Amino acid sequence: MSNNTTDLTTGFISSAVAVVLFGSNFVPLKKYDTGDGIFLQWVLCAAIWLVALVVNLILHCPKFWPFAMVGGCIWATGNIAVVPIIKTIGLGLGILIWGSFNTLTGWASSRFGWFGMDAEEVAKPLLNYIGATLSVVSAFVFLFIKTKIPTNTYSTDTTPLISEHVINTTPEPSPDYTWVDKLSTVQHRIVGCSLAVISGILYGCTFVPVIYIKDHSKRNDSIYAGASQYDLDYVFAHFSGIFLTSTIYFLAYCIAMKNNPRLYPEAVLPGFLSGILWGIATCCCFIANHSLSAVVTFPIITAGPGLIAAMWGVFIFKEIQGLQNYLLMIFAFCIIFAGVLCTVFSKL
Template sequence: MTNNGTDLAIGYLSSSVAVLLFGSNFVPLKKYDTGDGMFLQWVLCAAIWLVALVVNLILRCPKFWPFAMLGGCIWATGNIAVVPIIKTIGLGLGILIWGSFNAITGWASSRFGWFGMDAEEVPKPLLNYIGAGLSIVSAFIFLFIKSEISNGTCSMDTTPLMTEQAINTAQDPCPDYSWVDKLPTVYHRIVGCSLAVISGILYGSTFVPIIYIKDHSKRNDSIYAGASQYGFLSGVLWAIATCCWFIANHSLSAVVSFPIITSGPGFIAALWGVFIFKEIQGLRNYLLMILAFCIILSGTLCTAFSKI
């Protein structure tokens, strides 16, 4: 197998692992009360940082560029909305929507060289454009799929061990519930879909600082000259899945890996949502989802073959 063939094999294998892990990453959130998600964000980032530290040591601590931390900040900002999204429109639909907008943003910025990055070329640009276009179509189809999310209610089975006389008789009946739990049902879909779109755009911009450093590392007159092509330490990384994504970016280029890795997890998450959590029900929703999956699969194949 040629070096190019080896790179392709490594890239597609890494993409497959990333798709599986990204699609299952938030499954534990369905089993526990996560409040408004802020404490979860801290714990999640701490776990991710530990994995990133180990990977950085394995790479013998390449020179660290603070600008790369901006990518982690962008990712963390988008990730703040994860819990509200899952609580309002569900795990499957949430990842499907933000994954589609993630794909669009990441692909476009890499393909056209936004934000100072080098525009990336592929051997078969038409297939690449078709793949990206199908991702856009699938994103709008997902917006019409309705999910069934059970609303939390105040438990009346527990009473405090100690009580004191209330000063204000008009107290909140659910003091420990987050703003998401108190949100009227009619607004769930609007808030959830809007946050998913915003998160997707932010996720799609996560790698901009990293790719910018990698592109400019090849120029002798740049301050980033000689920077590592594996910039794993970017503030906050998404653990093993993100490491696989970096490998795929290097082997396939971001213009190919983005549509694959950002669209694929939605399929895995939707399987969780349909068969385990029963979030998506009804013949109409099933048909829309099947149609969207066919479009995603077609787009992913077009994107993959555009590199060959």
């Protein structure tokens, strides 16, 4: 009983830390122009890989399973759309939508044993179903929340001194406009929400290879027989897949741009900080998965960050305004909170 209590405590604390960091990791980038996001992604993923390197050394370099890299490849592919999503529908709404679809995909694949994984059982299945359903319902509520995103996000989100500097250089940004800047208001909404849904589905599949290896490690006839049951042992392989994939995408981007990629030096340090925060959050997510199981942690860790991100969007960046939007957001938060409680009690 003592070990079970310790696992539950560790799992829920790790989940809470992951929720806060996942909901805040893109905040350092809000004041800086990130262009089309390809260069930013590479910087962010370099920082993520360094976090994994430190964790790997602390764990005394556990066995490296290449298949675990596939999850990182899937995540890096979904993450390419993050900058366009933030530019079109905002940080708060973007995380809310992709988090909800992340929840559905990750929960369903773990609960029903998709992609060759073993189906996970919980003490109270009905509560678990209700919790996952409420997370999905919240996603549709978020789609009706309207956001106010300026054409040049970085200029309006900065301090007055920086804003004055941008005003003096108004004629210059036009050559650096990306395809996102050319979209109409309606197109912003459609493209942003669509990309957020796609990214959320891809994010929901990122842990599949690790869970697959763990499940098949119990079978003597599997090539993964004897593999570690501790999720954190796979972080280095997972993050290596992220860095490798983002590097390939960045090189392809350089080729497509004829060796003249759009680089944004002012975004390097904020991007690096963002990557560090994301890397720590994901390590906490791995710990939570080990302590609670993915079928419990997914609804909590993927739906919770939307609350944190929305708080940033409302109180700091003023992306979400108006009484109707506030009421819709509060209603969605109540649904998420109820869903999280159902998920938590389904394990107890």
